[in-house]
Amino acid sequence: MLRLTPWLIIALLVGPILAGLAMAALPAFGYLPALGGDAFSLEPWRALLAQPGLARSVAISFTSGLATTAVSLTVVLLFLAAASGSRLDRWIRRMVSPLLSIPHAAAAFGLAFLIAPSGLVARALSPAPSGWERPPDLLIVNDPWGLSLMAGLIIKEIPFLLLMSLAALHQLDAERRVAMARSLGYRPTIAWLKVVMPSLYPLIRLPVFAVIAYASSVVDVAMILGPTLPPTLAVSILTWFNAPDLSQRFMASAGALLQLGVTLAALASWWGLECLVRRLGRGWVAGGQRQRGERMLRLAGKALILLAALTALVGIAGLALNSLAGVWRFPDGLPQTVTLQHWQRALPSLGGPVAATLLIATVATLLAAGLVLAALEHEQRSGRQPAQGQLGFLEGRRSAALTLLYLPLIVPQIAFLFGLVVVMEALGTRPTRWLVIFGHLLFVLPYVFLSLSEAYRRFDPRWSRVALTLGATPDGAFWRVRLPMLLAPLLTAMAVGLAVSIGQYLPTLLLGAGRITTVTTEAVALASGGSRRLIGVWALVQASLPLLGFIIAVGLPRLLWTNRRGMRGTP
């Protein structure tokens, strides 16, 4: 059984994506019999290329993918270099999980209200010192260059990359390396950048690629913060897919393939940049420079991440204010009246979606955790641990498996989900909760694997050996030793899985045929109504559910191991 899990996982992940892509590719070349397209042609591509502003859409999507990743990664690396051991360091580490748990849409709503001309920042500055009696007519949110979109993505991708980096740092023995470099006269920040970062980057490369793919193809954040004339490519595709003029579906399918191309191009460009930076960096690392710039780097490392974390938190606080606001005119910094009306009205309709969200997220996460544990346990028992930093787990095909597990994170959702719906329909599968759970599993599984594999592989093999030589069976050693000792990282990985599932919008909407309502689909549906009070309510609910998972992940091990000193801190 155990031996089959890696293959099962690959089949679960790869099958649907390939099938979905195929069903996007056929209409892209004119084949969609239900709409009278029964001959192959290039007409959809002609129509696509004739779309006004297409070049700009593509450019924004491409740039957003690269710029978001570059900025987020820089902030994370500078922070790790500058702040190790400081109080800020401990605070940020504690904030990683809560920040990660804020769904993208909620964070985007929060940021929008923070930076809009009538938003919290403008209100704080008005009427004095800005002199604004009315909101200034400034194009900030939805700016045509996609800057606010990138800002929204950056505040969400920083915690993700930070979590991945912290997990990877365990195997690098960073403190000793830095101490060694400092003894050679390097300032701490410079030392970290020169002796730890070059080893860290290869370990977080795949998460970085996932960020590029996500940022170049995201839909919900781009709908809230992105440019509008034209929107990003992914948002345009969604509009075309949903257009009442059904013939636009051919063009939308061509657009889906174009999106895949744009994302791949962004990945390829990043790879090119990597090579360039590596070449330039080599000279810098060996150049002997020990001190210069340290103060600047240190300041930037602390200030930037603080700015990002506070932006996200204040944005959420703004949403909370909105959900309680009665009359709240510009330029009042706080609502004139406070009311529970929005909550009271929403409460009766909250129960169903909250229950559905939790059910789907829990089942998807349990399935994912089971599969991931089985795969990792198989890897341990077969004794074929991948080399350090490699993330694949199929014997002999490591590099192939490595790519496949992350396929759902690299292939844009919008490129294959519509095709997948058609495939499911063709198989006669009715939209049900199970189908949605399956759809969520596609994205939950890689993230759970990403979060758990490091701790699992780092786990001292002697523990299991002791258990085995004491006569325990391999299964006994797993259940009685490895699992309880890895409970904390397992729960954290499951909390990540829950958060991923709760945030899913497109898969829920498409595979559930809109019949499965979760807090996320509900919040985005309400977003089209614009009422920020109501959005505040739903976004807060949406943000609090994953937080619940993280609280359990932190609290349960503490509760269980109150009398076990050896179980505190990561094993």
Added chain:
Amino acid sequence: MTAPSLELKQVHIALHGRTLLELDARVAPGEVLTVMGSSGSGKSTLLAYAAGFLAPAFQASGQVLLGGQEITALPAERRGIGLLFQDPLLFPHLSVASNLRFGLPRATPDKAAKVEAALADIGLAGFGQRDPATLSGGQQARVALMRLLLSAPRAVLLDEPFSKLDMALRHEMRQLVFERLRGAGLPSLLVTHDHADAEDAGGRMIAL
């Protein structure tokens, strides 16, 4: 149970085609065979091979026999070979008593009494409900030894079990361990780079 002997017959282990070690030895019941070697000489590989943990990357030939029975192909948990590491490796999520109980074979009658007696035997009566992390290094080492003995192994492998103890404790622990192993009539294989270990073991010595 009649005490068997442990035999390593024409063992040859190689990595990437390069020979790591060759050994042919027999350990009698109650005997401690010491294998000396500096770090990197393949001592740990030898133990991994005998215990059944050798990574697939190694190419090994030869046989392991226990009481004349070939166990080379058996999985680790069915070989009946106990292992003592450098660290006591008491399971941090279990109490001291549960650690000992972990060693007891499943069908053992009256486990609680056995565990209590074992604790008294090593001078730790009443320590059962303690968190192992609150025990001193010497106490932990004794619990680890007792846990091993309770699992009723038919042979024992020792992987530098004293190297992390401080000097004063080291001699005392050696005495205790070897006395118990001999008392149980177990064939034991000790790998170490510390000559004092070998001397206290008092048995034959092979250098790798």
Added chain:
Amino acid sequence: MVISLPRSRHSLTTSLAMIALLGSATSLAGAPPGDWQAVVEEARGQSVYWHAWGGDSRTNRYLEWVAERMQAEHDVDVIHVKLGDTAEAVSRVLAEKQAGNDDDGSVDLVWINGENFAAMRANDLLFGPFAEQLPHFALTHPEHNPEVVTDFTLPTDGFESPWGKAQITFYYDGAEIDTPPMSIVELKAWAEANPGRFSYPRIPDFAGSTFLKQALIELSDADEALYAPVEESDFDAISAPLWDYLDALHPHLWRSGRQFPASGPDMLRLVGDAELSLAFTFNPAEPAAAVTDAELPPSTRSYVFEGGTLGNVHFVAIPYNSPHKAAAMLLADFLLTPEAQARKQDLAVWGDPTVLDVTRLDDEQAARFEGVEDNPTLLAPDALERTLPEPHPSWMEALQDAWQARYVGR
């Protein structure tokens, strides 16, 4: 998914028989009462997945009330599937047809009109005709009120049943503006005098597109052409005054016309944030409702242009592959009852105007619709008499395409 199969198979055959029955009855004006009784019987115990825009909490609450009543009255389970955009449901039915799912679709009823209806009709995605079989449909008196059987100039042919009415309604803060613009031409002068305080939703938003049509009707002299398919006339020549107008208007709009609000409700939020001073909506009661919810100041006032504004009727339709057609029909009929229509029109509930011909209702039923509240934010009672009919749907698409070609990606 497996468990429900046998039951749905059974109801499927019954449904097919029903459709045949209904089809034969089409020529009669209204179905024989016995047939309707069969529909009511079959509907019992069924679930209706009603796909309807879910962006307005008042509408959603009204739909919850409908669900409760349908459950109590007919043992029909109504599930509101909340859409961000009605086109999603169209897309969904299409995907099912594409996959050959012709009798077990996931959409039972859809809130629809205009181009979505035209698209579904053109692609044979709708079940019908059924509207005339609904007992309460007669209360709309289509012979006197052609708008309930006409959707953007296209005859509905009984493939959708009227539900409510919408009309472009402008609103502003009366404490800030004394004399709002009363026509498209005046609007430009107002925008020049008050730069950055007006905008319209980004095309292809429904309300935004309707604004274009409103402007085109007022600016061109080609009324007849607008009510025929666009292919039959010279689009460039007829629309030229519109583009001149917009080119001149945009620099004076919010964000200098470089960005537009996402939708009608988004405009309302911007008015609430004091970013806009003048805006419009498709739901005449929306400003009043927003005042009640403290999103707009109490000094908000509503009005329509002197020459009238565009208005239309919105409908419900049943996809061709709905497995619960009987329950969907029963629901469509319930929506036309005086009880449901009066509640919908009630400002405290939703405020969506009725499609029933109140003047021809008997006194008892007409009484339900009386008692117009004295709310200063609401339109003057006679305002909605000046309703301009919607042009042919092909104009909407042509205008959308031309607008995007002109203003997107600049």
